[in-house]
Amino acid sequence: MTITEFPGTEDQLGFGLGLRTPHYSDILEGSPNVDWFEIISENFMIPGGQPLRILDRIAERYPIVMHGVSMSIASTAPMDFDYLGELKTLAERVNPRWISDHLCWTGVHGVNLHDLLPVPYTDEALDHISRRIGIVQDFLGRPLTIENVSSYVTFKSSEMTEWDFLNELTRRTDCRLLLDVNNVFVSAFNHGFDAGEFLDAIEPGRVIQFHLAGHEDNGTYIVDTHDHPIREEVWDLYAHAVARFGPVATLIERDDNIPPLAELIEELDRARAVAGAQLSQESPDRLARAAV
Amino acid sequence: MDDLASLQARFQNALLADDDAILSDIPASPREDKDVLLGVYKTAYGARLMDVLVTDYPNLHAWLGDEQMAEMAIAYIADHPSEYRSARWFGRKLPDFLRRHEIYSEHEELADLADLELALIDVFDEADFEPLSMAGLASLSPEQWPELTLAPAPSVRRLDMTTNAAEIWLALAEETEPPRPRLLDEAEAVLVFRQDVTAMFRPLPREEAMMWDSAVTGTRFGILCGLVASHGGEDDAAVRAAGYLQNWVASGILAA
Numbered sequence: 001m002t003i004t005e006f007p008g009t010e011d012q013l014g015f016g017l018g019l020r021t022p023h024y025s026d027i028l029e030g031s032p033n034v035d036w037f038e039i040i041s042e043n044f045m046i047p048g049g050q051p052l053r054i055l056d057r058i059a060e061r062y063p064i065v066m067h068g069v070s071m072s073i074a075s076t077a078p079m080d081f082d083y084l085g086e087l088k089t090l091a092e093r094v095n096p097r098w099i100s101d102h103l104c105w106t107g108v109h110g111v112n113l114h115d116l117l118p119v120p121y122t123d124e125a126l127d128h129i130s131r132r133i134g135i136v137q138d139f140l141g142r143p144l145t146i147e148n149v150s151s152y153v154t155f156k157s158s159e160m161t162e163w164d165f166l167n168e169l170t171r172r173t174d175c176r177l178l179l180d181v182n183n184v185f186v187s188a189f190n191h192g193f194d195a196g197e198f199l200d201a202i203e204p205g206r207v208i209q210f211h212l213a214g215h216e217d218n219g220t221y222i223v224d225t226h227d228h229p230i231r232e233e234v235w236d237l238y239a240h241a242v243a244r245f246g247p248v249a250t251l252i253e254r255d256d257n258i259p260p261l262a263e264l265i266e267e268l269d270r271a272r273a274v275a276g277a278q279l280s281q282e283s284p285d286r287l288a289r290a291a292v
Numbered sequence: 293m294d295d296l297a298s299l300q301a302r303f304q305n306a307l308l309a310d311d312d313a314i315l316s317d318i319p320a321s322p323r324e325d326k327d328v329l330l331g332v333y334k335t336a337y338g339a340r341l342m343d344v345l346v347t348d349y350p351n352l353h354a355w356l357g358d359e360q361m362a363e364m365a366i367a368y369i370a371d372h373p374s375e376y377r378s379a380r381w382f383g384r385k386l387p388d389f390l391r392r393h394e395i396y397s398e399h400e401e402l403a404d405l406a407d408l409e410l411a412l413i414d415v416f417d418e419a420d421f422e423p424l425s426m427a428g429l430a431s432l433s434p435e436q437w438p439e440l441t442l443a444p445a446p447s448v449r450r451l452d453m454t455t456n457a458a459e460i461w462l463a464l465a466e467e468t469e470p471p472r473p474r475l476l477d478e479a480e481a482v483l484v485f486r487q488d489v490t491a492m493f494r495p496l497p498r499e500e501a502m503m504w505d506s507a508v509t510g511t512r513f514g515i516l517c518g519l520v521a522s523h524g525g526e527d528d529a530a531v532r533a534a535g536y537l538q539n540w541v542a543s544g545i546l547a548a
Contacts, residue, residue, distance in 0.1 A: 047419035050489040076297035192322035220324040
């Protein structure tokens with residue numbers, strides 16, 4: 001499997017939104033200016049009923065990306081092949097452009113904590129997660145896309161930076177990266193590293209999607225809540241990301257305090273404008289950054 | 293993998309049992325105490341599961357009020373660490389929990405309300421199916437009718453309520469004053485089903501409940517008519533049985 005230098009240019013999805021229940025009727029009755037939708041896979045891993053029928057109708061009109069929260073790729077618990085089977089069944093139904101989940105674990109010993117829990121950046125974890133990504137990619141018959149999470153603690157046992165860990169993971173497995181720009185910002189603030197340094201260290205050519213979202217600033221730490229508009233600092237970081245990685249598919253995530261669709265489309269239009277400004281400015285600058 | 297496995301076990305224990313042994317694995321953070329930062333995960337764990345229960349059981353929440361709902365949710369979360377890959381299933385054992393709990397079991401309407409709300413969720417998400425149609429029945433010859441067997445749609449649940457929870461639920465849903473909870477002299481049969489895209493329920497009269505319960509075990513229509521006759525009298529028994537059947541077909545609760 002080969003990865004093109006700028007997958008975003010190969011498969012330009014443009015600017016998308018997370019598909020959320022309150023917007024179903026606006027999407028089906030209008031033609032909102034959204035290029036594609038991302039679904040939370042687990043919300044549709046159900047036997048049938050109205051949500052799946054609505055998804056079928058939306059998938060007829062828009063490209064779909066599947067984004068999961070339960071793969072628990074970093075867990076030391078056994079791989080859940082029932083989960084993977086249901087994920088594959090859903091993928092056969094909606095024909096997603098790609099399937100993503102997070103670089104995290106969600107529980108061990110038969111318990112699910114339903115959170116995206118942090119990983120120590122060790123060689124042991126790298127070996128373990130690489131092996132599991134390989135298993136998933138073989139099972140699904142397609143590359144997996146991995147997202148960086150927001151974290152609130154780190155571990156003394158870490159032997160490398162998060163960006164070195166991600167780069168090595170993609171080298172070993174050929175998986176793709178979903179770069180959550182807000183998560184980079186949140187983790188950088190919480191752990192005291194430079195968010196720009198993170199972006200500049202990630203190898204270009206691996207990143208096929210960006211996430212943008214809002215967060216909650218508690219003064220001494222930031223929590224990734226997806227219940228606010230995107231903050232100015234994250235817009236700045238997004239411009240930096242576009243300059244480095246090019247026209248990568250961009251998605252705004254809103255999971256709580258969900259505003260009317262039109263309000264999210266205004267944010268999406270801002271993402272279009274920010275990306276457009278970066279991409280029209282320069283290819284030399286982008287290529288220079290990409291070459292770093 | 294020993295180090296990773298033991299670290300994950302310690303981390304999990306912090307969330308499930310408030311055991312902070314994991315703090316020795318976590319370095320100091322530049323802006324905030326590490327126990328506060330670990331607390332972000334602890335708080336999120338409880339809040340997320342609480343949110344699932346409040347979303348799945350809106351009228352149980354309305355019945356209990358915020359404070360008692362939170363107290364009940366905390367007890368349930370402590371008693372039932374999630375074993376589900378999706379949080380959407382986390383609340384499935386709530387009716388059983390309420391029936392077994394020392395205090396909540398004394399308020400039997402709570403488990404009945406939870407049963408009803410869980411069934412409404414279940415039927416909403418159940419598999420799609422081909423419903424039995426009037427045209428399908430009309431094509432039967434007179435000789436075929438007694439041999440007819442019926443299959444319930446997957447999106448149907450049949451409950452027995454020992455309390456007036458259905459009445460309470462309706463009042464809460466309509467935001468009117470709910471009646472006082474009371475035990476019924478005889479359990480009320482309730483059918484929960486999906487009609488088109490809406491989950492709904494209705495009480496079943498005794499005779500209809502008896503016919504339904506027999507029908508879904510594969511009893512032939514001829515025998516169902518006999519059961520109806522023995523229950524409510526032979527006069528017009530076949531007409532009554534046909535009436536129930538017609539209603540079920542119109543409601544889309546039988547599969548072809």
